[in-house]
Amino acid sequence: MGNDLKFAIECRTKGDINCIELSGYLDAHTAPQLEDEIHDLVKSGKNKIIVNFNNLDYISSAGLGVFMAFIEDVRFSGGDIKLSSMRPKVFSVFDLLGFPVLFDIVQNDEAAIEKFNLNPINGNE
Amino acid sequence: MIKFKYSITPVESDFKRILLLIFSFTIITFRLITDSLIFLISDTNSSLSIIWKFFTFLALGACFFLYIFSKKVETNDEFEDSSTILFFKLIGKNIYYLLFLASISIILKFTSSDGNQPQNLFAFLIVELGSIVSLFFILNILYFIYSGFILRPHKRTKTYLKIIGSGFVYLIFTNLIFSIIKVKNSTVNDVIYIVILVILSLLVFINTKKNSWIVVLPRGKKYKVFWLSFCAIILSITIAIGSLANNGDLGKSYYVFLPGFRDLIAISLIFLSFYLLRIFFSSFTSLPTSGIVERKTSELSSLTYLNRLISEAIxxxxxxxxxxxxxxxxxxxxxxxxxxxxxxxxxxxxxxxxxxxxxxxxxxxxxxxxxxxxxxxxxxxxxxxxxxxxxxxxxxxxxxxxxxxxxxxxxxxxxxxxxxxxxxxxxxxxxxxxxxxxxxxxxxxxxxxxxxLLNSVIEKEHYKRELILAQKIQQKLLPQDLPTLANYSLSAMTFPSEEVGGDYYDAVFLKDGRLCILIGDVSGKGITAAFYMAQLKGVVLSVANEATGAADILKRINSTLYGSMEKQMYITISSIVIDSNSGNISIARAGHMPTLIKNKGKVLMLTPNGLGIGLVSSKVFDRVIEERQEQLFKGDMCLLFTDGVNEHRNNLSEELGYEPLIKICEEPSTEDSSTLLLDLYKKVKDYADGALQHDDMTIVSLIYKGQDIGTVFE
The missing domain is CATH 3.30.450.40 (GAF domain)
Structure with a gap:
């Protein structure tokens, strides 16, 4: 408990690709933070987004919802949200909901960048 | 002598005060009559008559004293200092008393004759009456000084008051006794008298040292204090000198009333003068600074007022x-x-x-x-x-x-x-x-x-109340009873968390009459989740009797809800359709937790493909969703649950996981589904070991019993 319950977002930019690194607990209480973050990116026209889950300990249904909120608009504008480096437990939550069908879930950021570069306009459905 | 109490004498009842007045009048009448008799037949200055005079004086003095000292001056006010209130309430009266005393003095001056005896009975009675009235006034004046001291006590107030009181009594009594035993006034006695008087007056002056209330007065009031005390001092000194003057007519008249009485009057007035002198000086010296003081005071009271307004005003x-x-x-x-x-x-x-x-x-x-x-x-x-x-x-x-x-x-x-x-x-x-x-x-x-902040608190409180309401609504949306089913024991339970979650379960009949059990979880928490849950309930009721199977009902739900839900919201549902005649069940899943199935003693975690409700259009949803058929045998069971169960944490923040759920299916302690639920709930709570439940927990258990009748548990 304590510190690990906190949620943190770190943003990095690699060219036109934005990488959001999540850590801690993403639940109904912390989801709005992520929502704001992605919202700001999308609003400023940055639509190539990688979300790195490597340090994320937990994701709740509300956390999953955040990605659903933006994916449509991001893809419509020619970008994508790619989800990378998920731990098995977090992946299983995505998996149960059927996210692999909806999102591009990749092993690591490099793979995501490669995919972005290969296919600049990506719709993965 | 009545002992001074170190506080303003408590309020006596009006009845007692009236009684005191009646007493006083009786004593006065009695005294006047007897004195008149003495005047007519004997010498009013004989030792015996002086002793008589003394005792009547003492009785009357006591009545007056109790009467005056028992009244309470109301000095409680939020803004004004009590000393200020007392001063202004009493100083005016005191000036009147002094004016009366002065006029009485003038009258008495003319009633006395050459000797110590008034010329006639009328003059004598005038002297007597005038003296009695003077006594009343003088006691009022003493009360004024006394209350002034008591309201602003300092370390030695009590001691000084005792010394002043005893000295006062001593001075009066020595003169009285001297006249009873007919001792001529000697210079030594006069000197002692004057020395004691000076000391006592100085003590009065010193005792008045707490005069800070004057300093903070506004300029106008300060002038008032200044002039009122000035007038009072002049008046009282004049009367005091008049009554003390050797062979003065006023003194003689008081002497007729009682030897030593003129000393009572004079000393009291001297005390008053010294008391007021100090106040006079204080007001005088603080006059030049009163502008600044006034400003500071008004600033301070403005700020105080403002602060109070802030704490109250919205x-x-x-x-x-x-x-x-x-x-x-x-x-x-x-x-x-x-x-x-x-x-x-x-x-x-x-x-x-x-x-x-x-x-x-x-x-x-x-x-x-x-x-x-x-x-x-x-x-x-x-x-x-x-x-x-x-x-x-x-x-x-x-x-x-x-x-x-x-x-x-x-x-x-x-x-x-x-x-x-x-x-x-x-x-x-x-x-x-x-x-x-x-x-x-x-x-x-x-x-x-x-x-x-206040508004946000109100908002929060409002939200809290809404949540409670939402919780109630949510509980009402869940089925009150589950249908009984031949060959099955079916039970369901929801354990809500403090925050309203979006857990849902239901049992509805499909088009072909088969029973369909649904368990669901709306994403997120709170009022939005509760709202979507209510919407889901409505949708389920409306599509159920058209639906043909476990996957079909989910497809219908998705096609109704997709597009009407917020983008970030979704619902996960599992459905089981039961053929009550056999152990045949079909299972479908829309993004929900795995369904646990014990089939021929072996526990499986079934996750047929299927996306959450509201995520994608029918086109994708219908393409992805799968339906699985399973055959149950006697003793086999199904366990459906929401993520609040397997994600329940203990104090180390570790999740329960699936293992305990699988275990309870493998080794069921009972054939009764409701007991199984309670066992499971107990197991979860034991694991949590007091850790808070953060999400709703919903469990549905279905046990196939062959021919037995199922139970309903809510």
């Missing part, structure tokens, strides 16, 4: 009006206003004093006043507007504006407005005014901040 407009008014008063200024700026920087005049909004608007349009206000970050003073670099235009436009103080107003570091105070004199403000006005400004900021 009406911000009223507060700003008050602040503007107080600012005008505190700075002794001529014009004041408070302007606010909205998020676009537009100016809005909120409150004005001796100027109107249009005029303020006009000033803004024709002078760079706004530029100046924006440039200041703390309260600033312009001592001379005509000579100022920033605002000289203002004095052209508005001649009376000669000096100005502007106080920026902030609400949690955000500049929201300016409080402006203008004086018609150059250098019209005191430097301290800036400080005081900036305190006003701070108060406005605090009030606005308070107001905002």
């Amino acid at each position: 009406e911000i407009d009223r507060l700003i009006d008050t602040v503007t008014k107080l600012a005008l008063g505190a700075g002794e200024a001529n014009v004041a206003w408070t302007e606010f700026y909205d998020s676009d920087g537009r100016m809005l005049v909120k409150s004005t004093q001796f100027i109107n909004s249009e005029q303020v608007q006009f000033i803004h349009e024709n002078t760079p006043i706004r530029k100046y206000f924006d440039s200041i970050s703390k309260s600033s003073i312009i001592d001379s507007i005509p000579q100022s670099a920033e605002l000289s235009e203002l004095s052209h436009l508005y001649g009376a504006a000669k000096s100005l103080i502007s106080v920026p107003l902030f609400e949690s570091d955000k500049r929201i407005g300016t409080l402006v105070v203008i004086h018609s004199d150059e250098y019209g403000f005191e430097p301290s005014d800036v400080r005081v006005l900036s305190a006003f400004g701070d108060n406005v900021g605090i009030a606005l901040e308070n107001n905002r």
